[in-house]
Amino acid sequence: MVAARADRSFRTPALGLRFLLLAGISIFLLIADHRGDHLDAVRKAIGAAVYPLRVAVDAPVSVWRWIDETTTSRNDLLLELSRLEAERLITQARLQRFTALEAENARLRAMLDATSRVPDRVQVAEIMAVSSNPFRHVLVIDKGTRDGVFDGQAMIDANGVIGQIIEAGLLSSQGVLISDPDHALPVQVNRSGLRTIAVGTGEYGRLDLPFLPNNADIQEGDLLVTSGLGGTFPPGYPVGVVDSVIRIPQGPFADVSAKPAASLGQVREVMLIWPGEDELEPAAEPEEAEPAAADPIIEAAAGE
Amino acid sequence: MRDRRSRRLPVLACMVVALMLAIVPLPAWASPYRPDWVVLTLIYWSIALPRAYSVGTAWVLGILLDIAYGTLLGQHALALALVGYLTVKFHLQLRVFPLSQMTGVVLALLALYQFVLFWINGIAGIYPEAVIYWGPVVSGTLLWPVMSVILGGVRYQP
Numbered sequence: 001m002v003a004a005r006a007d008r009s010f011r012t013p014a015l016g017l018r019f020l021l022l023a024g025i026s027i028f029l030l031i032a033d034h035r036g037d038h039l040d041a042v043r044k045a046i047g048a049a050v051y052p053l054r055v056a057v058d059a060p061v062s063v064w065r066w067i068d069e070t071t072t073s074r075n076d077l078l079l080e081l082s083r084l085e086a087e088r089l090i091t092q093a094r095l096q097r098f099t100a101l102e103a104e105n106a107r108l109r110a111m112l113d114a115t116s117r118v119p120d121r122v123q124v125a126e127i128m129a130v131s132s133n134p135f136r137h138v139l140v141i142d143k144g145t146r147d148g149v150f151d152g153q154a155m156i157d158a159n160g161v162i163g164q165i166i167e168a169g170l171l172s173s174q175g176v177l178i179s180d181p182d183h184a185l186p187v188q189v190n191r192s193g194l195r196t197i198a199v200g201t202g203e204y205g206r207l208d209l210p211f212l213p214n215n216a217d218i219q220e221g222d223l224l225v226t227s228g229l230g231g232t233f234p235p236g237y238p239v240g241v242v243d244s245v246i247r248i249p250q251g252p253f254a255d256v257s258a259k260p261a262a263s264l265g266q267v268r269e270v271m272l273i274w275p276g277e278d279e280l281e282p283a284a285e286p287e288e289a290e291p292a293a294a295d296p297i298i299e300a301a302a303g304e
Numbered sequence: 305m306r307d308r309r310s311r312r313l314p315v316l317a318c319m320v321v322a323l324m325l326a327i328v329p330l331p332a333w334a335s336p337y338r339p340d341w342v343v344l345t346l347i348y349w350s351i352a353l354p355r356a357y358s359v360g361t362a363w364v365l366g367i368l369l370d371i372a373y374g375t376l377l378g379q380h381a382l383a384l385a386l387v388g389y390l391t392v393k394f395h396l397q398l399r400v401f402p403l404s405q406m407t408g409v410v411l412a413l414l415a416l417y418q419f420v421l422f423w424i425n426g427i428a429g430i431y432p433e434a435v436i437y438w439g440p441v442v443s444g445t446l447l448w449p450v451m452s453v454i455l456g457g458v459r460y461q462p
Contacts, residue, residue, distance in 0.1 A: 015359065016393075018360065022381070025378070026381045027378065029381070030382070030424065033376045033377040042377070043377065053327065129327060136375065138374040167374075174374055182430070202433070
């Protein structure tokens with residue numbers, strides 16, 4: 001009896017009304033979210049509620065890695081040690097050259113009366129989750145505003161640019177990868193100095209350069225670096241290597257794509273950059289067309 | 305009354321597990337075929353206990369999914385609320401369906417869910433590959449018989 005009465009109550013318009021009300025709220029939220037950043041505070045508040053879930057999901061992986069690390073055999077450790085030692089020697093030798101070059105560069109810049117380049121501060125952050133939604137290439141890192149992370153901060157790995165922070169939470173932050181279909185990044189061809197935009201495609205291994213005319217000075221194998229225009233990414237970090245240039249004679253633009261320098265699908269740690277003070281002001285000097293090769297990082301990447 | 309209260313905890317646990325499965329990292333090849341765990345869980349419980357879990361629960365779960373996935377706020381909420389509404393509206397018919405027929409209904413509901421997501425993405429100007437839409441529908445439908453057995457175990461636990 002009770003069940004029958006309860007069931008009848010679903011026939012009343014109450015259910016339909018509730019649905020219409022919630023649908024209305026959803027559509028309102030959708031429009032507000034799509035049109036601007038009005039809902040950032042709401043996102044952050046609910047994001048804090050999702051944080052324990054992420055920790056719980058991440059826990060088995062961290063435990064496994066901990067076990068893996070603690071049970072590595074002595075022999076493996078020794079091998080690893082000697083490998084690292086060798087690597088350190090090589091890097092140190094390279095570094096010596098760079099210190100000399102850096103000093104020379106500073107001197108030349110001083111002579112040219114240009115502002116000297118402030119070295120960027122870098123901090124390593126661990127990735128807690130990579131977006132499970134293929135519509136968006138988003139990852140979550142374990143650093144938040146408490147560590148000084150801010151919206152729009154650039155993320156790199158050892159090989160190149162990974163993406164930028166879109167939502168700095170208190171303890172964790174969300175970042176968007178450069179391969180996200182919604183992401184565009186101002187780049188410069190290291191060889192020719194040509195400036196253009198690299199747009200994400202939704203594939204980890206490919207970036208599009210859609211705005212290059214057919215006669216643009218670009219060829220396969222060209223290194224793309226951040227141009228620093230737009231103010232989000234500091235200039236001179238490697239972005240990718242051009243892997244296909246198809247010139248379409250009857251069309252206005254060539255079909256150019258590049259392979260990201262960072263392995264976007266496999267990153268485990270990212271480095272967050274705090275650019276030097278002179279680069280903090282977004283678009284302060286829109287025409288700062290610096291010679292990109294001034295940065296040692298590019299030389300290292302180009303020399304390989 | 306006491307019975308319903310004591311049932312609440314296992315159901316909530318199911319939903320939390322579904323949310324966790326929804327965000328657990330998968331290898332790149334498997335990721336388009338990730339089943340819509342939250343939708344399947346919601347369908348089951350809103351047929352079983354439609355008074356306690358209907359559009360409101362669906363909407364809240366959807367908002368949590370939106371936050372976790374970083375999609376437009378309200379996208380998954382709208383789609384899930386629609387699925388919840390239809391399931392509760394027809395729960396009396398669905399209860400007497402045999403498993404084969406119910407699996408067909410689940411296929412339709414999952415397709416509808418993905419269509420709403422597709423539609424909102426289209427309006428927002430996001431056009432991903434098609435496999436992202438039909439992959440979860442296929443895997444979710446194949447999983448439904450297993451899911452209903454497991455959740456039935458939770459429901460009728462001694």
